[in-house]
Amino acid sequence: MTRQEEIQALIDKLRSLVPDIIGVLVGSSDGLAIAQSLSNIDGNRVAAMAATALGLGRRIVESLNAGTFSETSVTGSEGQIFVYNAGTKGVLAVMVGKNANIGLVHLEARDIAKAIAGVLG
Amino acid sequence: MTIKPLKLIISGPVGAGKTTFISTLSQTSTVNTDELASEDIGKATTTVAMDFGTLDLDGIPLYLFGTPGQERFDFMWEILCDGALGMIVLVAGNVPKDFPYAKKILDFVTSRIPIPFIVAVTRQDLPRVWEPEEVADYFGLDQEQVIGLVATNKDSNITALTALISLIERDLSDQT
Numbered sequence: 413m414t415r416q417e418e419i420q421a422l423i424d425k426l427r428s429l430v431p432d433i434i435g436v437l438v439g440s441s442d443g444l445a446i447a448q449s450l451s452n453i454d455g456n457r458v459a460a461m462a463a464t465a466l467g468l469g470r471r472i473v474e475s476l477n478a479g480t481f482s483e484t485s486v487t488g489s490e491g492q493i494f495v496y497n498a499g500t501k502g503v504l505a506v507m508v509g510k511n512a513n514i515g516l517v518h519l520e521a522r523d524i525a526k527a528i529a530g531v532l533g
Numbered sequence: 534m535t536i537k538p539l540k541l542i543i544s545g546p547v548g549a550g551k552t553t554f555i556s557t558l559s560q561t562s563t564v565n566t567d568e569l570a571s572e573d574i575g576k577a578t579t580t581v582a583m584d585f586g587t588l589d590l591d592g593i594p595l596y597l598f599g600t601p602g603q604e605r606f607d608f609m610w611e612i613l614c615d616g617a618l619g620m621i622v623l624v625a626g627n628v629p630k631d632f633p634y635a636k637k638i639l640d641f642v643t644s645r646i647p648i649p650f651i652v653a654v655t656r657q658d659l660p661r662v663w664e665p666e667e668v669a670d671y672f673g674l675d676q677e678q679v680i681g682l683v684a685t686n687k688d689s690n691i692t693a694l695t696a697l698i699s700l701i702e703r704d705l706s707d708q709t
Binding site: 440442465 | 568578
């Protein structure tokens, strides 16, 4: 399996584990899309914005001496997006609608983010 | 009376020296958001959100906000430019192929907020490099609006800031 196929498989696994998830994207930490499962959204745009959120989140955590950056989130009236650290090279963005089970999203997405970090090396 | 800080934008194509420019000048520890570059852009890391540094120039407090250089982060240009009073667009003097993109950034920002700006041609320490005069011709700007500098050299960066601030001051006095 290529690296991209491995990541795509992890994305599919995450979606099957958490049906509340409505979109997933994996990008490089400098904002290029690697693999995705999105509908009607421009993945390249999401990849760039996820990298920005990741970069800023990392620096905020550093400034606060709050340890290692794990994730950041943005919430709107109709949905949320979570941006997870996936190693030094990657970022995982997970979109959910309102009323999603956030605890379950975090539980699975953090594991998947770790697995993605392993694949990206 | 405390003077309100001047918010200035440092923009330009990838690799022009924006992060270096700010870290050379800043008197406080800078915020930078460098991430590993996954493409070959001639350097190991690239800015994904912003750079931020501050300094006091002749009693005027300056806030420097650096934008990411790559076009996919163009949404940050608008966010960072909000409330800015001036802009320096850095272009690497030895990479003329990036000039059209620098022009695009300039047009993008000045069409939304008509702020005073200067173009700074970096890497003036290299032997084969475009001179500020030539770049002024390329951009169709007055000579005084284009400055040459070396982003690692603090004095040259201050010259650029001073040039921008006098443009801002002239702009303000024209308005009153």
